[in-house]
Amino acid sequence: MTARIGVVTFPGSLDDRDTQRAIRVAGAEPVALWHKDKDLKQVDAVVLCGGFSYGDYLRAGAIARFSPVMDTVIDQAKAGLPVLGICNGFQILTEAHLLPGGMLGNDHLHFICRDQKLRVENADTAWTTDYEAGQEIHIPLKNMDGRYVADQRTLDELEAEGRVAFRYVDFNPNGSLNDIAGITNEAGNVVGLMPHPEHAVESLIGTGRTDGLPFFTSILKKLVNA
Amino acid sequence: MARVVVDVMLKPEILDPQGQAVQRALPRLGFEGISDVRQGKRFELEVDGPVDEAALARINDLAESFLANTVIEDFTVRVEEVAEAAK
Numbered sequence: 082m083t084a085r086i087g088v089v090t091f092p093g094s095l096d097d098r099d100t101q102r103a104i105r106v107a108g109a110e111p112v113a114l115w116h117k118d119k120d121l122k123q124v125d126a127v128v129l130c131g132g133f134s135y136g137d138y139l140r141a142g143a144i145a146r147f148s149p150v151m152d153t154v155i156d157q158a159k160a161g162l163p164v165l166g167i168c169n170g171f172q173i174l175t176e177a178h179l180l181p182g183g184m185l186g187n188d189h190l191h192f193i194c195r196d197q198k199l200r201v202e203n204a205d206t207a208w209t210t211d212y213e214a215g216q217e218i219h220i221p222l223k224n225m226d227g228r229y230v231a232d233q234r235t236l237d238e239l240e241a242e243g244r245v246a247f248r249y250v251d252f253n254p255n256g257s258l259n260d261i262a263g264i265t266n267e268a269g270n271v272v273g274l275m276p277h278p279e280h281a282v283e284s285l286i287g288t289g290r291t292d293g294l295p296f297f298t299s300i301l302k303k304l305v306n307a
Numbered sequence: 308m309a310r311v312v313v314d315v316m317l318k319p320e321i322l323d324p325q326g327q328a329v330q331r332a333l334p335r336l337g338f339e340g341i342s343d344v345r346q347g348k349r350f351e352l353e354v355d356g357p358v359d360e361a362a363l364a365r366i367n368d369l370a371e372s373f374l375a376n377t378v379i380e381d382f383t384v385r386v387e388e389v390a391e392a393a394k
Binding site for chain 2: 175181183186232256
C-alpha cells in the first residue's frame with residue numbers, strides 16, 4: 082500500500098507535472114486534482130504547486146484561494162490534512178490564511194532564478210521528518226513575489242514556536258523578513274515555502290543533488306506508518 | 308448608477324520597493340521636493356441600483372476579503388458621484 086498525494090492544477094500552474102513526478106520518484110501515487118472540482122478524490126495529502134495561478138492577477142494566489150478546490154482544501158487542512166504549498170502554493174496558503182503573513186514582490190523588483198541554499202529549521206513537520214534540524218540543502222528558487230512579510234508580533238510568534246521551517250542561508254534572494262524561506266502552521270501539517278523541492282529529486286537535473294526528495298519521502302513515511 | 312471607489316495601500320510599515328523606484332526616478336525627471344512615494348491600487352466598482360448602507364456593507368466585505376489582503380494592506384471605501392453629463 083502506498084499513499085495517494087493530490088496535486089492541484091489551476092489555470093496558470095506550471096509545476097504540476099514535475100510535482101507529480103517527484104511524488105512518484107518518492108514512491109507515492111500522484112493524483113491530479115482540478116481547481117474547479119471540490120472533490121479531493123480521497124487523497125491522503127495535497128500539494129499546491131508553483132506557477133502563476135489565474136495570472137497572479139490582483140495578488141499572487143488571491144484568486145486561486147477562492148477556487149472550488151480550495152474550499153475543500155481549507156476545510157480539510159484545518160482538520161489535519163497534510164498540505165504543502167510550493168512557491169505559488171505558498172502564496173495561496175497565505176492568502177487562504179492557512180499560514181500567517183503575506184507574500185509581496187521581491188525587494189529588487191526582478192524575477193529571480195537560482196540554486197538556493199536553505200537551512201531546514203524544523204524537521205518535525207509532516208513534510209520535513211526525513212531532514213535533520215539544521216541541515217543545509219540546495220534547491221532551485223524561481224519567483225517574482227517571494228518576499229515574506231508579517232507584522233512583528235507574528236514574526237516573534239513564528240520564531241518562538243519554531244515555525245520558521247526554512248531559512249535562506251548566505252543570501253536573501255527577495256528581502257523576506259528574518260530570511261524566511263518557508264513556515265509551518267502550529268500543527269505542522271500545513272507547510273509553505275518559496276523554493277522548489279520538486280525540481281531537485283533526481284541527480285540528473287536541477288541542482289545535481291536530490292535535496293528536495295525528503296519532502297516527499299517524509300510525507301510518504303508519515304502516511305504509510307499512520 | 309453610482310460608482311464606489313476602493314483604494315488599497317500597503318500598510319505603512321511594509322516596504323514598497325515600487326514606490327521607492329518611482330521616488331528615485333523623480334529627480335531625473337526634474338521633480339524635486341518629493342521625499343516619499345507609495346504605490347497602491349484603485350478599484351472602481353460600478354454599482355447597479357442605489358448605493359445604500361446595505362450595498363456599502365457588501366462592498367466593504369468584498370474589499371476586506373478579496374480586493375485587499377488585510378494582513379499586508381489597508382483599504383478605504385468611498386462613493387464617487389458620477390455627473391449625469393459625463394455619462
